Amino acid sequence: MASRTPTSPRLDFGEPTTPYTAYAGIDELHSLQHPRSKEPAERTFIVATQVMELLFAQLRQEWTSAQHALRADDLAGATAALRRGLGVQDVLVGSWDLLATMTPVEFSAFRPYLGEASGFQSYAYLHLEFLLGNKHAPLLDLYAGHPRVHAELTETLNGPSLYDDVAALLARHGLSADAEGWTGIYRSSDPPQREFALFGELLLDVAERVSEWRRRHYTSVKRTMGAKPGTGGSSGLSWLQKAADQDVFPDLWSARNAL
Numbered sequence: 001m002a003s004r005t006p007t008s009p010r011l012d013f014g015e016p017t018t019p020y021t022a023y024a025g026i027d028e029l030h031s032l033q034h035p036r037s038k039e040p041a042e043r044t045f046i047v048a049t050q051v052m053e054l055l056f057a058q059l060r061q062e063w064t065s066a067q068h069a070l071r072a073d074d075l076a077g078a079t080a081a082l083r084r085g086l087g088v089q090d091v092l093v094g095s096w097d098l099l100a101t102m103t104p105v106e107f108s109a110f111r112p113y114l115g116e117a118s119g120f121q122s123y124a125y126l127h128l129e130f131l132l133g134n135k136h137a138p139l140l141d142l143y144a145g146h147p148r149v150h151a152e153l154t155e156t157l158n159g160p161s162l163y164d165d166v167a168a169l170l171a172r173h174g175l176s177a178d179a180e181g182w183t184g185i186y187r188s189s190d191p192p193q194r195e196f197a198l199f200g201e202l203l204l205d206v207a208e209r210v211s212e213w214r215r216r217h218y219t220s221v222k223r224t225m226g227a228k229p230g231t232g233g234s235s236g237l238s239w240l241q242k243a244a245d246q247d248v249f250p251d252l253w254s255a256r257n258a259l
């Protein structure tokens with residue numbers, strides 16, 4: 001068999017930037033980190049925040065395309081989108097590793113520079129909460145001064161949640177998405193219902209990862225600042241605990257009690 005000589009990549013673009021730099025906006029990306037203190041851990045905190053923000057937006061895209069597929073009765077398309085989302089969620093959960101080594105002394109060194117900034121004000125995250133059905137309209141006030149974001153959030157708030165779209169699909173098949181409905185679906189040997197049961201399991205994969213992200217956030221907060229109040233004005237840990245304890249897609253969890 002003829003041996004192939006490996007060819008090296010091209011080096012001579014002779015332009016101010018490489019195609020890679022231009023394509024992925026690399027210069028812009030690397031110009032977005034502006035620590036306000038001299039504490040090196042602050043940069044890690046900024047990068048962790050930016051990575052998670054990008055992933056929140058990516059997850060919104062996957063969940064939204066799952067919704068479009070559900071509306072078209074395309075269960076395979078919705079499954080593919082949610083599975084892509086699971087990959088995003090796994091990286092989101094793993095992103096907490098970036099902050100796992102930050103000590104309370106390091107965090108305290110730059111915390112005053114945050115002012116009242118808090119992840120609680122993340123609109124990308126708020127979209128996800130709305131898509132999960134946690135629709136707390138007063139939170140829109142955060143963006144009263146930012147018309148584009150306010151309009152987009154209002155649309156997500158008023159639109160169906162991911163679970164609403166699942167319920168609508170089941171309803172078109174004469175089925176219900178309450179705990180009793182899921183119990184019947186899980187027990188059924190009817191082929192379409194077995195597919196819905198598998199989809200229910202996929203929704204629980206999504207749910208587990210949402211809770212996992214919340215729990216790791218809670219633990220990071222406990223580790224780096226204990227039970228002090230948050231920069232966003234909440235009681236901090238106790239407030240986060242409530243969110244972490246909340247079941248995502250509660251009907252699917254309740255169905256377990258009867259099965």
Ligand code: HEM
Nearest residue numbers: 049052118119120125220221224230231232233234236243
């Ligand atoms: C160790 C570093 C962190 C600490 C100590 C911390 C602390 C807190 C606290 C105390 C809250 C409650 C609201 C408040 O009063 O501020 C909160 C909320 C929140 N944080 Fe963090 N946070 C950290 C890192 C992050 C990162 C990297 C992100 C990613 C963007 C993030 C996203 C959020 C979100 C989305 C909320 C709202 C949660 C909800 O609505 O349930 N946090 N954080």
